[in-house]
Amino acid sequence: MITRNLNDNCWLPHLGKISSIDNLGPEIKLLRVHLANGNGHSNEEFQPGQFAFISAFGVGEAPFGIASILTDDGSLEFAIQRLGNVTTALHELAVGDLIGVRGPLGNSFPMEKLEDKNLVVIGGGIGGAPLRPVIQYVNNNRNKFGELTILWAARSPSHLMFREDYESWRNIPNTNLHLTVDQPDDEWDGHVGLITELLDQVNPSSKNAIAITCGPPVMIFYADKLLSELGFSPDNRYVTLEARMHCGIGKCGRCNIGEKLVCVDGPVFSMDEVENFLEGYF
Amino acid sequence: MNYIRQEDLHNWLADIGEEYRLTAPVEKDGVILYEPIQSLDEIVWDFEKPVNSIKEIFFPQTEILMELQISGNGSDEIKEVIPTEKNILLNVRPCDAHGLNCLDAMFLDDSPPDVYYAARRQNSVVMGLSCSHMGESCFCTSVGGSPGDTVGMDVMLSKYEEGFLVELLTPIGEALFSDLPVTEQVIEVESPFEKGLFPVPNEEILKKSFDSELWGMQAERCISCRICAYVCPTCRCFDIRDEVVGGSNGTKQANRIRCWDSCASEAYRRIAGGHNPRASKIERLRNRVLCKLYYYPQQYGMLSCVGCGRCIDACPVGMDITEIMSVLVEGPA
Numbered sequence: 001m002i003t004r005n006l007n008d009n010c011w012l013p014h015l016g017k018i019s020s021i022d023n024l025g026p027e028i029k030l031l032r033v034h035l036a037n038g039n040g041h042s043n044e045e046f047q048p049g050q051f052a053f054i055s056a057f058g059v060g061e062a063p064f065g066i067a068s069i070l071t072d073d074g075s076l077e078f079a080i081q082r083l084g085n086v087t088t089a090l091h092e093l094a095v096g097d098l099i100g101v102r103g104p105l106g107n108s109f110p111m112e113k114l115e116d117k118n119l120v121v122i123g124g125g126i127g128g129a130p131l132r133p134v135i136q137y138v139n140n141n142r143n144k145f146g147e148l149t150i151l152w153a154a155r156s157p158s159h160l161m162f163r164e165d166y167e168s169w170r171n172i173p174n175t176n177l178h179l180t181v182d183q184p185d186d187e188w189d190g191h192v193g194l195i196t197e198l199l200d201q202v203n204p205s206s207k208n209a210i211a212i213t214c215g216p217p218v219m220i221f222y223a224d225k226l227l228s229e230l231g232f233s234p235d236n237r238y239v240t241l242e243a244r245m246h247c248g249i250g251k252c253g254r255c256n257i258g259e260k261l262v263c264v265d266g267p268v269f270s271m272d273e274v275e276n277f278l279e280g281y282f
Numbered sequence: 283m284n285y286i287r288q289e290d291l292h293n294w295l296a297d298i299g300e301e302y303r304l305t306a307p308v309e310k311d312g313v314i315l316y317e318p319i320q321s322l323d324e325i326v327w328d329f330e331k332p333v334n335s336i337k338e339i340f341f342p343q344t345e346i347l348m349e350l351q352i353s354g355n356g357s358d359e360i361k362e363v364i365p366t367e368k369n370i371l372l373n374v375r376p377c378d379a380h381g382l383n384c385l386d387a388m389f390l391d392d393s394p395p396d397v398y399y400a401a402r403r404q405n406s407v408v409m410g411l412s413c414s415h416m417g418e419s420c421f422c423t424s425v426g427g428s429p430g431d432t433v434g435m436d437v438m439l440s441k442y443e444e445g446f447l448v449e450l451l452t453p454i455g456e457a458l459f460s461d462l463p464v465t466e467q468v469i470e471v472e473s474p475f476e477k478g479l480f481p482v483p484n485e486e487i488l489k490k491s492f493d494s495e496l497w498g499m500q501a502e503r504c505i506s507c508r509i510c511a512y513v514c515p516t517c518r519c520f521d522i523r524d525e526v527v528g529g530s531n532g533t534k535q536a537n538r539i540r541c542w543d544s545c546a547s548e549a550y551r552r553i554a555g556g557h558n559p560r561a562s563k564i565e566r567l568r569n570r571v572l573c574k575l576y577y578y579p580q581q582y583g584m585l586s587c588v589g590c591g592r593c594i595d596a597c598p599v600g601m602d603i604t605e606i607m608s609v610l611v612e613g614p615a
Contacts, residue, residue, distance in 0.1 A: 009362055010394040011347050011522075011538075017356060057352045058536040060523040083554045098358045217557045244553050246522045246543075249394055250581075253519035254543070254550065256573070257559075259580040278492055278572070282559060 010249055013055050013100025018093055019075055025159045027082040028126060029091055030067065032075045033101060045104055046076065048111060048133035049240055049268040052103025053248050054078055056089035061100060063245055065130030065214075065267075069137055076101065079129040079161065105248035106267050109212065109238065111137055118146035120204045120232075122223050124153045124195055124215025128161040130240050130267075131214050135165075139172045148175040149204050153195035153215070155182045178202050196222050199230075206231035214240045221282045224271060234272035241267050241274075241281050257281050284448040284464040288327075291439075291446060294462055295322055298370065302407070305339055306372035307332045316371075316378075325372060327441075330417040331590060335515035336371060336378040337385060340402045343512075344541040347398060350524065352534040364397060369406040370458075377420070377590035379410050379434030380427050381515025386434075387582040388518065398540075407458055410435035415475040419591025421604050424480040427589055430473075442469065480604045481611035482585075488576040491610050492568070499614075500606055501567040503599040504546070510570070510593035510601070511544035516578075516586040519543045519550075545569050571606055 016033035024030045031054075046052075046066045055061040062084070068077035082091045093099065111134075119138065123131045138145045150169060154160040160179060169177050180191040180198040191198055195215070204211075211227045213220050220239050227237050243255035243262040255262040258279035260269075274281060286294075295304065305318045306325040314332045316339070319325060351359040382403075389399040413420075413429035422428060432438045436455035439446040448464055450456045483491070491497075511517040521543040528535040543550070546566050552558040560566050578586035587603065594602045 008394065009364075009397045011397070012360065012362060015358065015360070055524075057350050057358055058524050058526050058534050060538075081554070087554075096356050097354065098356055100360070216555055217553075217559070242553050244551055246520065250392055251388065251396055251518075251520075252522070252543075253545065253573075256569070256577060258572070259577040261581070278489060278576070279569070280559065 011102070013053065013061070013102040015098050016076070016101040018095050018097050018099060019073070021093075021095060024079055024161055025154075027091075028159070028161070029080050029082075031078050031080055031090065031093075031099070032071070033078065033099060034073065034075045035101060046133075047104070047108030048137050049108040049130055050104040050106050051130070051248070051267060052076070052078070052101050052105060054080075054086075054090065055100025055102070056086050056093065057098070057100060059089040060086050061102065062086040063105070063248055063263075065240070066104070067129040067132050069133040069140070079126055081126050102248065106263055107265070109134055109240075109268050111141075114210050115144045116146060116208075118149070118205070118207075118209040120149045120151070120209055120211040120227075122151045122153075122195060122199065122211060122213040122215070122227075123161070124219040124223075125155065125159060126161060127215030127219070127240075127242075128152060129214075131212060132162055132165070134212060135169060135172075139168075142173055146174070146208065148172060149202065150175070150177045151180075151195060151198055151202060152177065153180045153182075153198065153219070157181050157185050157188045157190075176202075194222075195219060196226050199223060199226050203230065206233075206236065210236050210238065212238045212240075217242070217282050228271075234275055235270050237271040239269055239271065239274065241269060243267075283467060283469045284450070284462075285442065285445055285467045285469065286448050286462060286464045287445040290463045292322060295370075295372070298458070302368045302370040304370050304372060305336075316374075327373065327411075329373075330413075331375050331377070331420075331592070333513065333592070333596070335381060335513060335590070335592065336374050336408075337381060337515050337518075339369060339371060339406070340382065340399055341385065341389070341518060341520075341542075344539055345398060346537045347522070347540055348538040350534075350536040350538060352529075352536060354532060354534075362397075365401050365405070367402075367405060369402070371406060371408050373411040373439075374408050374435065375413060375590070376410060376429060376431035376433070376435075376438075377422050377427055377588040378515050379408055380422070380431055380588040381434070381590070382408065383434040384516040384578070384582070384584055384586050384588065385518055387584060392582065407437070407454055408435045409455075410438040412438055412440040414441060416477045417591065419594040420477065420589060421480050421591060422589035423476050424482055424604070424607075425585050425587050425589040429476065480607055482607055483575060483610040485576065485579075487610055488572060492572075494610075496606070496609055496614070497568040498564045500601065500609075501562075501564040504563050504567055504601060505599055506546045506548060506563050506566065507598060508544035508546045509596045509598070511546060512542060513592040513596045515588055515590055515592070516574075517542075517544065519545055545573065571603065574603070575607075 245255040246252040250264040574587040
């Protein structure tokens with residue numbers, strides 16, 4: 001998408017047409033976007049873990065992790081929770097409306113380096129969105145990876161992200177999906193409690209395994225601590241970090257954690273990198 | 283050394299001013315500011331340093347990046363607004379030109395380049411004026427600069443008798459000044475007065491300082507007003523948002539604007555869910571100082587403090603980065 005040479009304006013978004021909108025949960029929508037301008041742009045160029053700035057024209061733009069790898073029609077998907085001005089404006093858009101897409105930005109999960117490993121994927125709330133492409137990637141390249149363990153958490157059953165995917169995830173060979181919610185409703189018969197309790201119970205082996213975590217900072221902090229206790233070494237624990245940012249290309253200065261910029265040095269980091277940051281992410 | 287009489291320089295500027303917009307230090311309500319000038323008579327030649335830095339010519343307080351035409355029927359349009367104005371910046375102090383060199387490292391040299399900054403930089407000639415002395419708050423010599431530093435300039439003038447010595451530093455400077463009526467003279471130049479040095483903490487001291495009580499003691503009086511960032515020649519944090527400016531018949535016109543921001547603001551690092559890793563002003567002051575002395579050098583290979591002392595002059599509560607540097611190196615007094 002953005003080819004980086006001197007003549008290009010790195011601030012100029014591509015126009016994307018909203019092709020479908022699904023409700024993922026309370027105040028959370030999944031926008032499917034077909035890029036309208038440019039030739040041959042597809043999310044093939046997006047790697048799991050990368051993000052893009054999405055514009056609601058007339059309000060502004062904000063960064064979102066890409067929530068899907070290649071879809072059948074070459075569209076991109078973004079999970080958007082209504083929290084501020086931009087996300088509120090994006091929630092008011094309808095199918096056929098145009099948005100701006102500036103990306104792909106940031107680094108990605110080192111999928112090739114993770115080959116032959118057992119993967120433990122831990123997602124909390126909307127933090128599950130950038131992990132969904134990891135699960136899809138493993139599914140598409142199933143024989144390249146070992147056991148896949150997914151731990152998925154949310155504050156309530158209706159907040160669990162991508163519920164329509166669970167059946168297909170469970171059908172991926174050698175895969176286990178574990179769900180938990182903080183607050184059950186009347187119909188919930190699954191695990192109740194924090195993701196750390198679920199992680200403790202599932203007790204995944206750290207042998208030849210890599211853990212990937214994304215969620216609210218407090219969840220990452222405690223889940224990561226527990227992973228460490230379970231024997232996952234820092235270089236086998238990956239996180240994708242969230243920071244407020246306005247550019248995604250190392251200019252606006254906003255997303256620094258000490259000497260690192262989440263937008264260009266991340267958002268994916270291994271914990272041995274994070275532990276060496278001068279400033280804490282939490 | 284080339285020499286030009288003030289009167290000849292004035293006449294030359296009058297000619298060139300028809301092609302270029304001239305920006306120079308001017309006096310406004312008793313305050314010296316870099317501002318675009320209408321008349322050469324406005325130019326101030328004898329001054330210490332303007333209150334603002336020259337960065338705002340290249341990275342304005344607020345600028346329009348794009349004009350947006352929002353129709354809501356799937357035919358929205360985006361129009362880039364790339365600056366085209368040609369600028370000559372006169373009497374730029376060495377610390378300010380040095381600051382441009384810092385901004386270049388991030389806006390230009392680090393990929394992808396920022397087209398707005400690049401366009402202004404490419405259309406500008408920086409004509410510096412060396413300092414005859416260091417002001418009370420100046421400490422450029424402590425951070426790699428000097429009153430005669432030419433980094434970031436195309437041309438440097440130095441006051442000499444009834445005119446100026448002229449150093450042509452870049453091909454742009456040479457080309458522009460090819461018709462300048464200069465005379466070659468052998469001139470002995472007196473070194474400008476330089477103050478004693480403030481100690482600059484090294485990497486090891488800075489890393490060790492992270493959990494120091496110093497930050498809490500220093501930040502106690504900070505009121506998070508952000509003036510230090512706004513007058514700084516190298517502070518470059520910004521925000522981008524859209525501003526609706528008009529519209530009719532269901533069509534909206536908006537500008538995508540960029541404006542200055544500062545890491546001293548409370549909401550600066552707060553993320554959507556409300557988590558704020560830098561909620562206290564202690565953490566924010568530490569971030570600003572470490573950005574200048576440690577983070578920017580790690581990211582772009584140079585200090586992002588040029589020793590102009592503007593943050594010291596402007597601070598309403600008397601915070602002083604040289605005091606912080608001294609305490610870091612020598613311990614509390």
